[in-house]
Amino acid sequence: MSALTFELRTEPAQRLDLSPLTPAGLAGMKPRNIQAIAIGTSRQALTVGDVFKLKGTDVAKLRFVGTDARCDFIGQGLTEGEITVDGDAGAYLGSKMRVGKIAVSGSVGPFAGASMRGGRIDIARNAGANAGGMAVGEAHGMRGGRLSIGGKAGALLGERMRRGLIIGRGGAGDYAAARMIAGTILVKGRIGRWAGYGLRRGSLILDKEPKELLPTFGDCGTLDFNWLRLLDLQFKANDSRFRVGYRARRLIGDMAVLGKGEMLILA
Amino acid sequence: MVRPHGGVLEGGQGRRAERASARGQVARPRTGVMSKLKIKGVEIIETFAEAFPMVGTRIIITAPTQKWALIAAQTMTGFATSVIACGAEAGIERLLTPDETLDGRPGVAVLLFAMETGKLQTQLRNRVGQCVLTSPGSACFAGLEDEKKLKLGASLRFFGDGWQMSKVIGGRRFWRIPVMDGEFVCEQTTGLTKKAVGGGNLLVLGRSHRAVLSACERAVKAIGEVPEVITPFPGGIVRSGSKVGSKYKGQIASTNDAYCPTLKGAVNTALPLNVEAVMEIVIDGLTAPAIALAMRVGIYAIAKGGASEGITHITAGNYGGNLGPHHFHLKEIIA
Numbered sequence: 001m002s003a004l005t006f007e008l009r010t011e012p013a014q015r016l017d018l019s020p021l022t023p024a025g026l027a028g029m030k031p032r033n034i035q036a037i038a039i040g041t042s043r044q045a046l047t048v049g050d051v052f053k054l055k056g057t058d059v060a061k062l063r064f065v066g067t068d069a070r071c072d073f074i075g076q077g078l079t080e081g082e083i084t085v086d087g088d089a090g091a092y093l094g095s096k097m098r099v100g101k102i103a104v105s106g107s108v109g110p111f112a113g114a115s116m117r118g119g120r121i122d123i124a125r126n127a128g129a130n131a132g133g134m135a136v137g138e139a140h141g142m143r144g145g146r147l148s149i150g151g152k153a154g155a156l157l158g159e160r161m162r163r164g165l166i167i168g169r170g171g172a173g174d175y176a177a178a179r180m181i182a183g184t185i186l187v188k189g190r191i192g193r194w195a196g197y198g199l200r201r202g203s204l205i206l207d208k209e210p211k212e213l214l215p216t217f218g219d220c221g222t223l224d225f226n227w228l229r230l231l232d233l234q235f236k237a238n239d240s241r242f243r244v245g246y247r248a249r250r251l252i253g254d255m256a257v258l259g260k261g262e263m264l265i266l267a
Numbered sequence: 268m269v270r271p272h273g274g275v276l277e278g279g280q281g282r283r284a285e286r287a288s289a290r291g292q293v294a295r296p297r298t299g300v301m302s303k304l305k306i307k308g309v310e311i312i313e314t315f316a317e318a319f320p321m322v323g324t325r326i327i328i329t330a331p332t333q334k335w336a337l338i339a340a341q342t343m344t345g346f347a348t349s350v351i352a353c354g355a356e357a358g359i360e361r362l363l364t365p366d367e368t369l370d371g372r373p374g375v376a377v378l379l380f381a382m383e384t385g386k387l388q389t390q391l392r393n394r395v396g397q398c399v400l401t402s403p404g405s406a407c408f409a410g411l412e413d414e415k416k417l418k419l420g421a422s423l424r425f426f427g428d429g430w431q432m433s434k435v436i437g438g439r440r441f442w443r444i445p446v447m448d449g450e451f452v453c454e455q456t457t458g459l460t461k462k463a464v465g466g467g468n469l470l471v472l473g474r475s476h477r478a479v480l481s482a483c484e485r486a487v488k489a490i491g492e493v494p495e496v497i498t499p500f501p502g503g504i505v506r507s508g509s510k511v512g513s514k515y516k517g518q519i520a521s522t523n524d525a526y527c528p529t530l531k532g533a534v535n536t537a538l539p540l541n542v543e544a545v546m547e548i549v550i551d552g553l554t555a556p557a558i559a560l561a562m563r564v565g566i567y568a569i570a571k572g573g574a575s576e577g578i579t580h581i582t583a584g585n586y587g588g589n590l591g592p593h594h595f596h597l598k599e600i601i602a
Contacts, residue, residue, distance in 0.1 A: 144435075163435060184434065201432060226406050226452045227434055227443050229370040234437045260430065 478577025
């Protein structure tokens with residue numbers, strides 16, 4: 001069986017809510033019923049059939065082709081299966097997801113992986129603000145799983161994150177790891193201002209020192225960290241391109257709050 | 268280990284014969300006693316080693332060098348020969364190369380056994396806390412996957428006094444506890460098996476102390492290559508096998524007089540006159556098949572030098588079959 005593919009016919013005139021299109025949501029549905037699912041977000045009613053051309057039958061593996069930044073909520077609350085996006089995605093990609101995989105070949109809008117609890121999201125290019133952060137109405141950001149961003153992440157990366165791993169390969173905007181509770185955020189490349197603002201616990205790992213460091217972080221010097229070896233070997237097993245080594249400068253903070261988090265600048 | 272009498276060399280003699288005659292019966296030799304199984308002239312007594320169920324776990328200790336991983340492991344497994352007075356039986360299973368460990372550093376696999384889960388938990392916490400946490404550069408990881416768990420870092424983390432941090436990597440939780448040489452990384456839990464077996468054993472009889480010691484050393488080395496087992500006694504060898512009870516009140520175990528060469532003329536001995544020394548190899552394992560394999564490897568290693576080297580008999584200790592469900596019959600093991 002080939003993956004159930006949703007190919008965008010034309011650029012939609014309104015933002016689309018694609019949250020109903022998940023493997024669990026579509027299980028057991030006939031194509032006719034899938035085409036009738038409402039995905040519009042304005043007064044003008046819009047269904048899957050109006051916007052997408054459907055191919056394939058395997059609902060455990062969904063594929064979106066030619067989507068753009070107006071295609072919101074792809075894989076929201078995902079509980080099983082895989083979703084591949086050949087194109088861009090809008091806001092809330094994989095937010096609140098629990099299990100499964102989402103891979104995006106392009107860029108995504110804000111709130112990607114927001115408040116996700118498990119599973120894995122791989123974004124090939126850029127992510128908007130609040131990636132791995134708090135979904136609206138949630139008390140915490142990402143609570144588990146792995147979010148990988150190939151390009152630049154926007155502001156508030158991993159805000160109020162509580163568990164899990166975020167990897168940013170192309171830098172991040174302002175307030176990375178802001179108010180983070182726990183978990184690990186790894187950013188390669190340039191990072192914006194006020195990184196680690198309100199950091200309670202958790203680790204923000206950077207490959208270069210930020211231009212501006214918050215004064216509420218205390219310097220512990222450059223040290224060996226055995227747990228980085230665990231992380232490194234995990235990357236080696238899953239993602240051969242990424243290396244962290246085991247030596248880093250540790251800045252502990254944010255002393256303005258609990259102050260038990262850390263910013264590790266790889267040596 | 269508490270051993271009442273171990274293997275019987277001469278069926279139909281000694282106390283059994285006396286009791287039988289008191290009843291007006293004639294004691295028959297025990298089954299197969301006279302079958303004379305031999306390997307290179309060393310007689311294998313047709314008896315069985317009686318072992319008992321235990322709970323066990325494995326942990327992996329790593330360090331910057333193999334030397335320091337070994338020091339931590341040796342310290343942790345010290346004073347862990349017998350549950351009678353040590354609280355646990357523990358030993359080094361094998362050394363691990365950097366590509367076999369989670370953190371890519373040299374390591375050591377350690378096995379720890381006890382009679383009850385609670386006691387094993389206490390011993391694990393105390394031994395890792397006092398001997399591994401304290402050892403320079405060490406880290407400690409789970410070495411056994413099982414649904415049942417024992418706390419490892421989950422209890423040791425409190426040493427961090429609030430500065431400890433937890434990290435979940437690859438679905439496993441680790442604790443980073445700040446210490447004076449950096450951080451002690453310790454996995455949250457390790458697996459627990461209730462299918463472990465303790466007390467697998469071999470008794471080696473020989474014409475000289477030197478011959479028996481040499482054969483036992485060879486056997487312990489060979490058993491060291493078998494996975495999932497340890498030989499917890501000093502150098503893997505016990506020279507003071509014991510029997511249950513004593514003439515003295517409160518003494519739960521006392522010397523196994525039937526196997527003491529200096530008492531041959533005074534007690535109901537199990538030894539021929541030409542035997543000058545007896546040593547025992549006790550084996551604990553995570554599974555019964557692992558014990559059986561270790562015993563087989565041990566028997567062939569002992570008999571390797573043949574009878575001409577001075578080894579006369581290989582036998583095993585049992586409690587007459589009343590102690591536990593695990594009976595390792597030497598005849599079946601060498602088959």
